[in-house]
Amino acid sequence: MLPALHKIIRTALIIFPIFVFGWLGYKEIAPSGKVAVVYDMQREMPFISKLYPKDRVSESYQDVDGDFYRTFLSEPVYFDLKPSGQFEKVAVTVKYKNGGAAPVKMGGLINKTAWAFDWRDLPPTGGKWQNRTEFFDFSELIPEGNKYRLGFSASEMQADQVAIGEVKALFVRPELNGKGTANKLLEGFVWRMNKIF
Amino acid sequence: MTAKDFSYKVSKDIFVVSSITLAVFGGLEWFEPGFVSYYISFNWLLIIPVIFGTVTVILDKNKPSEK
Numbered sequence: 491m492l493p494a495l496h497k498i499i500r501t502a503l504i505i506f507p508i509f510v511f512g513w514l515g516y517k518e519i520a521p522s523g524k525v526a527v528v529y530d531m532q533r534e535m536p537f538i539s540k541l542y543p544k545d546r547v548s549e550s551y552q553d554v555d556g557d558f559y560r561t562f563l564s565e566p567v568y569f570d571l572k573p574s575g576q577f578e579k580v581a582v583t584v585k586y587k588n589g590g591a592a593p594v595k596m597g598g599l600i601n602k603t604a605w606a607f608d609w610r611d612l613p614p615t616g617g618k619w620q621n622r623t624e625f626f627d628f629s630e631l632i633p634e635g636n637k638y639r640l641g642f643s644a645s646e647m648q649a650d651q652v653a654i655g656e657v658k659a660l661f662v663r664p665e666l667n668g669k670g671t672a673n674k675l676l677e678g679f680v681w682r683m684n685k686i687f
Numbered sequence: 688m689t690a691k692d693f694s695y696k697v698s699k700d701i702f703v704v705s706s707i708t709l710a711v712f713g714g715l716e717w718f719e720p721g722f723v724s725y726y727i728s729f730n731w732l733l734i735i736p737v738i739f740g741t742v743t744v745i746l747d748k749n750k751p752s753e754k
Contacts, residue, residue: 492688500700507708510727514715518722536725574721636720682719 518575519675523665525573529657532558539570539637548650555574559587559655565644569657570637573628576681577661580626582640585655589617592646596624598631599639607641619655694747702739709736 531550541547542561548561571580588594590594591614597607610624631638644652666674688696709732712723730746 492690492693496688496693496696496700499697503700503704507704507711510708511711514722514726517726518719536721572721574725575717 510625518661519666519678520547520575521666523663525577527659527661529569530558531560531655535558537572537661539572541569541654543643544555553655557655559653561648561650562642562644562647562652562654565647566641568639568641570634570639571659571661572637575663576678577628577663579628579662580638581623581660581662582626583621583623583656583660584612585619585621585658586615587617587619587655588612588614588644588647589642590614590647591649592644594642594644594647594652596622596642597640598626599634599641600630600632602632602634607635607643609643612642632633639675641661690698691746691749695743697733698739698743698746700729702736702743705739 525537527535527537529535529540531541534540546562546564546567548563550558550560552558571582573580582596584596586594593611593613595607595609596612597609600606600608608626608630612622626638626640628638642652642654664674710728712732713729716723716729723732
């Protein structure tokens with residue numbers, strides 16, 4: 491009885507990591523071409539960094555609905571996107587509240603030497619929560635290692651006037667379907683090799 | 688096979704498999720940052736071989752001598 495049970499356990503122990511590897515591979519390849527991640531201002535996510543620098547952002551507060559948010563104490567405030575793999579575009583959806591009269595700007599770093607961002611306006615919301623989606627092309631953003639820096643700028647704001655409730659990122663690349671799958675996987679492998687060496 | 692032998696063998700198998708998994712996943716993470724750590728905590732991958740390595744050593748010491 492026990493030797494047979496031992497054999498079953500041993501087989502399961504060997505199969506389990508292979509299954510996990512397959513699952514990780516599937517997540518990495520993302521055959522649908524889309525990977526969605528959310529940073530809810532509370533739980534840290536691997537694909538989206540916290541808002542920083544720390545001294546320009548409040549601690550995490552909870553509103554009456556139980557949702558978390560952080561306010562800007564000063565600006566600019568940044569966050570990083572860390573896509574795992576090669577993606578073409580990212581749709582960044584921000585849940586924000588802007589109690590000021592001037593728009594808050596959100597943009598991605600496009601020139602590190604000149605410290606230039608391609609700013610997009612997030613209009614005033616009159617103190618109400620609003621969602622806004624902006625699209626960024628990774629070919630136009632400047633990578634810093636394996637991360638891309640995005641930021642918020644609100645030069646006319648006062649402390650606690652601007653709040654961020656959620657940052658959602660949808661990383662997009664062409665869908666993998668039967669035709670050309672092997673070529674795309676090979677391209678991805680070559681891209682990784684180029685990044686490493 | 689006694690229950691003690693069984694526990695020892697299972698513990699040893701878990702230790703060996705989790706150690707190899709840790710090494711392989713560590714290599715993959717080095718090769719492609721985020722491949723593993725974005726989904727699985729390396730703390731857990733490290734804790735499992737440490738626990739079962741310790742249990743294996745303890746059970747091995749308590750085993751009656753085979754000589």
